[in-house]
Amino acid sequence: MSPPVFKAGYLPGLNDAEVTWHRLNLGTPQAPFQVDVPQLSPAQMTALAQRVQDASRTHLKTMTVSDIVRVIDTATARLLDRHDTYRQQLERLLPQATGFDAEMVRLNLNTYLQTFRSLQLQRFVAEDFANPKVLDEFQPRIQGGWTRALGPELLVHVWAGNVPALPMWSFVSGLLVKAGSIGKVASAEPVFATLFAQLLAEVAPRWADCFAVVWWPSGDADPLSTERTAFALADVVLAYGGNEALQAMQARVPVTTRFLPHGHKLSFGMVSAAALSVHKGPGVARQAALDVVRYDQQGCYSPHVFYVQRGGALSPQDFAHHLANELAALQHKLPRRVLSLEEAAQVSAWREAHEFAALNAAEPDNASLTVLGHADALSTVVFSDGPLPLSAGPLNRNVLVVAVDTLDEVMPLIAPQRDYLQTVGLAVAPEALLSLGQALGQVGVTRICALGAMTAPEAGWHHDGRFSLLDLVRMVDIEASTEHAAERFTSYEV
Numbered sequence: 001m002s003p004p005v006f007k008a009g010y011l012p013g014l015n016d017a018e019v020t021w022h023r024l025n026l027g028t029p030q031a032p033f034q035v036d037v038p039q040l041s042p043a044q045m046t047a048l049a050q051r052v053q054d055a056s057r058t059h060l061k062t063m064t065v066s067d068i069v070r071v072i073d074t075a076t077a078r079l080l081d082r083h084d085t086y087r088q089q090l091e092r093l094l095p096q097a098t099g100f101d102a103e104m105v106r107l108n109l110n111t112y113l114q115t116f117r118s119l120q121l122q123r124f125v126a127e128d129f130a131n132p133k134v135l136d137e138f139q140p141r142i143q144g145g146w147t148r149a150l151g152p153e154l155l156v157h158v159w160a161g162n163v164p165a166l167p168m169w170s171f172v173s174g175l176l177v178k179a180g181s182i183g184k185v186a187s188a189e190p191v192f193a194t195l196f197a198q199l200l201a202e203v204a205p206r207w208a209d210c211f212a213v214v215w216w217p218s219g220d221a222d223p224l225s226t227e228r229t230a231f232a233l234a235d236v237v238l239a240y241g242g243n244e245a246l247q248a249m250q251a252r253v254p255v256t257t258r259f260l261p262h263g264h265k266l267s268f269g270m271v272s273a274a275a276l277s278v279h280k281g282p283g284v285a286r287q288a289a290l291d292v293v294r295y296d297q298q299g300c301y302s303p304h305v306f307y308v309q310r311g312g313a314l315s316p317q318d319f320a321h322h323l324a325n326e327l328a329a330l331q332h333k334l335p336r337r338v339l340s341l342e343e344a345a346q347v348s349a350w351r352e353a354h355e356f357a358a359l360n361a362a363e364p365d366n367a368s369l370t371v372l373g374h375a376d377a378l379s380t381v382v383f384s385d386g387p388l389p390l391s392a393g394p395l396n397r398n399v400l401v402v403a404v405d406t407l408d409e410v411m412p413l414i415a416p417q418r419d420y421l422q423t424v425g426l427a428v429a430p431e432a433l434l435s436l437g438q439a440l441g442q443v444g445v446t447r448i449c450a451l452g453a454m455t456a457p458e459a460g461w462h463h464d465g466r467f468s469l470l471d472l473v474r475m476v477d478i479e480a481s482t483e484h485a486a487e488r489f490t491s492y493e494v
Helices: 042-060 065-080 085-098 102-116 118-128 167-176 191-203 226-233 243-250 281-297 316-333 341-359 407-420 430-443 480-489
Strands: 020-027 032-039 146-150 154-158 180-184 211-214 236-240 258-262 266-271 303-309 369-372 380-384 398-404 421-427 447-450 474-478
Touching: 020 085, 032 085, 042 154, 042 180, 042 211, 042 226, 065 085, 065 102, 065 118, 065 167, 065 191, 085 102, 085 191, 102 118, 102 167, 102 281, 118 167, 154 167, 154 226, 167 180, 167 191, 167 211, 167 236, 180 226, 191 211, 236 243, 243 258, 266 281, 266 407, 281 303, 281 316, 281 398, 281 421, 303 316, 303 407, 316 369, 316 380, 316 398, 341 369, 341 380, 341 398, 398 407, 407 421, 407 430, 421 430
Parallel strands: 154 180, 154 236, 180 211, 236 258, 266 303, 266 421, 303 398, 380 398, 421 447
Antiparallel strands: 020 032, 146 474, 369 380
16 A cells, blocks of 8 residues: 655645645655645635735734744644654654654754744844834834834745755744745655644634745746746745755846845864863764764755864864764764765765875875775765865765864865855864954854854854844834924824
8 A cells, every 4th residue: 555645735715626736756765755735826826825915914913923922832832742743743754755864853853943932932033123022013213213123914935945844944934023924845845834834723723824835846937937926926035945046036036026045055163272182072073973964964054074273182183083983873873864866976976086186196295185984884074184175065974174273274265155154163262262253254154153053053043144034024114203293283282
């Protein structure tokens, strides 16, 4: 008997029989996973968008942010409860859809979901708004007058599928600014957004029509396509994906619609000599290995290179060996997913290129390379005893360790990637933290965290150096002159 087909999407006001369903074949040949996603007509998208906007005006925009936070917190608490049916579905279906190890999915969900509890959400709002009440009503401005933040009538999300549960960031952001939302799931991961929408509607029935989860084929050139219809109806389009895909998408978004893209980014780690004592160094390598292993480097915040300073009790090469050992140990606890033929070829080509370079260094002064791990291993660490520029690796637990004399030497090595820099995981002494942060910020880095925390951004982080909520709203100002003039028209004016 064939396994049941998972029906993705959340379509308030539409019956399944009215919708065309597109079959996605996910999983592996040994464990196939079939998903049906809803493919709406332009007319259906228009009707759905109207329904979502009407409901959000009635139900979301009339609530306080504090009340919205309480609803999201209730839903998140259920997703953290392993006895809850929605959590059980996530633990069962996400590994099937993505191929990631079930234990990895379980552990990472726990860490990720804690970011969306009440206390963290309040920090999330406060990070962007000094006075969160500005989202509820007009608030006084310091220079006089009043101001208010208004979320979009319709926010369209285009989600990527490289990391499970990624849609929750923008989904929650939309709710916090009281936007009606339509989200397009990625073909690679249509599960989380579907179940989250269903759960929210169950927790808060009045929200049932305030959002929708859909799918459409990407890049449809037809000017009357469902995608172009959605973009034309939106106030804001928030999109994740590859840089080329986002550039093409922007051309299909009307000039009057705000477009907020999040494309490919490069992240890396830095380890100072102060962190490489005999007692501390192995633990630092363990934290670095966790950053590499979590979701097999598929996130934009996952490290591709570690720059390690000479002069500690452990050498950079010692660190590379510890990192290789930790990656091998984690393979037993959190196995790497099965790679596609294309992914396996990329990994093999990357390793072979470094093996060839290690054997064919033309000059004695050139940086020598050491490839750690057997060719059939499920992770590879390449050590370089000389400087190498930051570059993207093949992902899937393959990483460079580069020795440097000082961490300041790293800046020119990463500068050519300025437009793509995002997260840096640091292991440095406090005396070096701020000066190093200043240098990294000037060269283009937007997030600095501890090693071991690279894949778990804190609530309210400035994604790619921007604002999670502030970029979604428009501000409405009542200037002081209006208030002063109004005094002339009161009943008590003489």
